[in-house]
Amino acid sequence: MATRSRALLPISFVVLLFLLLYLGLYLNPRHESDDSPMIGKLAPEFDLPDLIATGDRFSRADLNGQVSLVNVWATWCPSCRAEHDVLMRLAATGEVPIFSINWTDRPDSGGSREAALLWLGRLGNPYQKTGDDGENIAGLEWAVTGAPETFLIDVEGRICNRITGPLNDRPVPNPENRQEVRNNVGNIMKTVRKMVAGEGKCLTQDS
Amino acid sequence: MPYSRFMNGLIELNKGLRMMQKQLIKMVYLLLLLWAPLSAAAPIDSLIFETQLQEDRFKQLVQEIRCVKCQNTNIAGSNADLARDHRMKVYEMMKQGKSDDEIRHWFVVRYGDFVLYRPQIEARTWLLWGLPLLLIPVGAWLLLVQLRRQRVQATEEAPVVGALSESEQKKLDEVLK
Numbered sequence: 001m002a003t004r005s006r007a008l009l010p011i012s013f014v015v016l017l018f019l020l021l022y023l024g025l026y027l028n029p030r031h032e033s034d035d036s037p038m039i040g041k042l043a044p045e046f047d048l049p050d051l052i053a054t055g056d057r058f059s060r061a062d063l064n065g066q067v068s069l070v071n072v073w074a075t076w077c078p079s080c081r082a083e084h085d086v087l088m089r090l091a092a093t094g095e096v097p098i099f100s101i102n103w104t105d106r107p108d109s110g111g112s113r114e115a116a117l118l119w120l121g122r123l124g125n126p127y128q129k130t131g132d133d134g135e136n137i138a139g140l141e142w143a144v145t146g147a148p149e150t151f152l153i154d155v156e157g158r159i160c161n162r163i164t165g166p167l168n169d170r171p172v173p174n175p176e177n178r179q180e181v182r183n184n185v186g187n188i189m190k191t192v193r194k195m196v197a198g199e200g201k202c203l204t205q206d207s
Numbered sequence: 208m209p210y211s212r213f214m215n216g217l218i219e220l221n222k223g224l225r226m227m228q229k230q231l232i233k234m235v236y237l238l239l240l241l242w243a244p245l246s247a248a249a250p251i252d253s254l255i256f257e258t259q260l261q262e263d264r265f266k267q268l269v270q271e272i273r274c275v276k277c278q279n280t281n282i283a284g285s286n287a288d289l290a291r292d293h294r295m296k297v298y299e300m301m302k303q304g305k306s307d308d309e310i311r312h313w314f315v316v317r318y319g320d321f322v323l324y325r326p327q328i329e330a331r332t333w334l335l336w337g338l339p340l341l342l343i344p345v346g347a348w349l350l351l352v353q354l355r356r357q358r359v360q361a362t363e364e365a366p367v368v369g370a371l372s373e374s375e376q377k378k379l380d381e382v383l384k
Contacts, residue, residue, distance in 0.1 A: 035319070036319065037315070037317065037318070038317065104288060136292045139292075140292060140293075140317075141317075143318055145275040145289065146276060146289075
């Protein structure tokens with residue numbers, strides 16, 4: 001009897017430990033590993049030379065007063081190439097303005113400003129404005145961790161969402177593939193339409 | 208044939224030992240290979256520091272900050288362009304006279320707590336930092352209880368101490384012969 005009660009403590013401890021392990025592994029995390037603390041905050045200040053129109057600038061002020069997307073891309077990035085066609089189709093609908101940051105397209109990454117211009121010339125330009133951020137200045141402020149990355153910005157210039165990886169416009173994204181669902185243009189546009197129908201502000205988590 | 212069986216056994220044993228030796232050498236090589244990138248992985252930036260103290264601070268900080276591009280290493284050990292930009296940012300902020308905490312804060316507001324290898328001490332992390340300290344008194348208490356119990360047992364069952372009996376002595380002599 002005494003030995004049994006003595007064994008009870010470590011056994012219950014181990015059971016508790018496994019329970020915690022299970023919760024940690026199987027509970028759907030509210031925060032994804034690539035969730036950014038930037039979400040919900042105002043987009044950072046930045047002021048970049050316009051890639052195309054010399055002398056013009058692309059800055060924080062361009063993002064006020066409308067719901068928009070800010071796409072981060074580079075010519076050395078193969079997924080950006082795959083995403084470009086998707087962006088062209090989205091831009092053709094005219095539903096949401098897309099801005100972009102041409103990020104670290106510098107020789108030591110295997111890109112250049114010329115390559116970026118050639119890219120837009122050949123493949124088409126889905127962007128209202130593109131900032132030239134060859135030196136990763138705005139990139140550090142926006143906490144860009146890789147290309148492609150897309151930010152959803154509300155009417156006040158707040159970051160509603162940060163989408164890492166290429167966007168897709170599959171009619172039915174594979175529900176097993178979390179990234180494919182999250183990066184699906186159809187799903188993103190549902191959010192955009194809801195925002196535009198309201199006051200244009202970021203939707204809260206539960207709506 | 209007990210003799211040839213014995214020899215066979217020896218041969219088998221020798222084979223086994225040689226295999227083990229080979230495995231061991233392989234392991235040593237593997238360890239060397241694993242070690243090599245660690246010693247070679249110090250990316251070269253030509254940064255100039257005014258004082259040794261500043262250089263030490265810089266080295267400490269880049270050790271603590273995670274590379275957000277290649278997330279299983281710090282920015283000191285990564286050759287990613289982004290890690291280099293981050294090292295330069297640390298350097299730049301140090302030049303501006305920012306404190307270590309301010310520099311860490313710059314990273315945390317952008318990339319989250321995840322970016323620091325050493326979690327900061329704050330309201331949300333007290334359990335993480337405090338648990339080991341809490342467990343020390345718990346362990347000490349358990350040890351005390353156990354020791355006390357043993358002492359009680361020891362006094363209850365009086366141990367047999369004393370000279371050996373004649374037969375016991377005989378047995379002992381036999382064994383030690």
